[in-house]
Amino acid sequence: MNKLIRAAAVLAAGAALPLLHSPSAHAESVAVADPADAAASDADIRKVRVNHAARTVYTRIEVEDLDIASSQAGVTIWFDADGSRPGPEYQIGVPLFEGADWAVTRSSRWQSVGEPRSCRSDLTFLPGQDAVRVxxxxxxxxxxxxxxxxxxMTEQVSPSNVVRDWVPSRRHFLPWVVRD
Incomplete structure (x- = not known):
């Protein structure tokens, strides 16, 4: 009888293993609110949403007050595509103002390395929503x-004052997002 109970327990434990992986940690999209923690900048990040679609990764960043005419702020998005290696493999630096360029590059130790990648990327300002979509x-x-x-987000609000706002926190990542 003990062997039968033990066998049933082993089977039940094996069946439960897939449940140990939290479904909320792997989703097609993730959205995270960020508190007002960079008040010295109008570009204080308020919310980040990532959608990993079939052909495109969409990142929508809402800020306190998007002023594309006079802002000096910029945003860097780091992409970790290989969880077995520390840190991100790619990054894109985007302006929060009109008239500047952006580029996707490789990333090593949280720094851009190499030439810009020749690939599809786009930036859309949504001033009525105080947001930018990358x-x-x-x-x-x-x-x-x-x-x-x-x-x-980084903004030099005065010669001696650089404001930074990390989401979720400095050199940490949002939850994994699975391609839909």
């Missing part, structure tokens, strides 16, 4: 099935 083709990121991002 689109990066999955091919630009090595076509990962899962990825996670970290976001940092």
């Amino acid at each position: 689109e990066v083709g999955r091919g630009c990121l090595g076509r990962p099935n899962n990825l996670r991002v970290s976001v940092r």
Whole structure:
């Protein structure tokens, strides 16, 4: 009888293993609110949403007050596409103002390395929503099935005052997002 109970317990434990992986940690999209923690900047990040679609990774960043005419702020989005290696493999730096360029590059130790990648990316300002939408083709990121991002806003509000706002926190990532 003990062997039968033990066998049933082993089977039940094996059946429960897939349940140990939290479904909320792997989703097609993730959205995270950020508190007002960079009040010295109008570009204080308020919310980040990442959608890992079939061909494109969309990152929508809401800020306190998006002023594309006079802002000096910029955002860097780091993409971790390989959880077995520390840190992100790719990054894109985007302006929070009109008239500037952006580029996807490889990343090593949280720094841009190499030449800009020749791949599809787009930037859309949504001033009525105080948001910017960044689109990066999955091919630009090595076509990962899962990825996670970290976001940092930087603005030099005066010669001696640089404001930074990390989401979720300095050199940490949002939860993994699975391609839909």
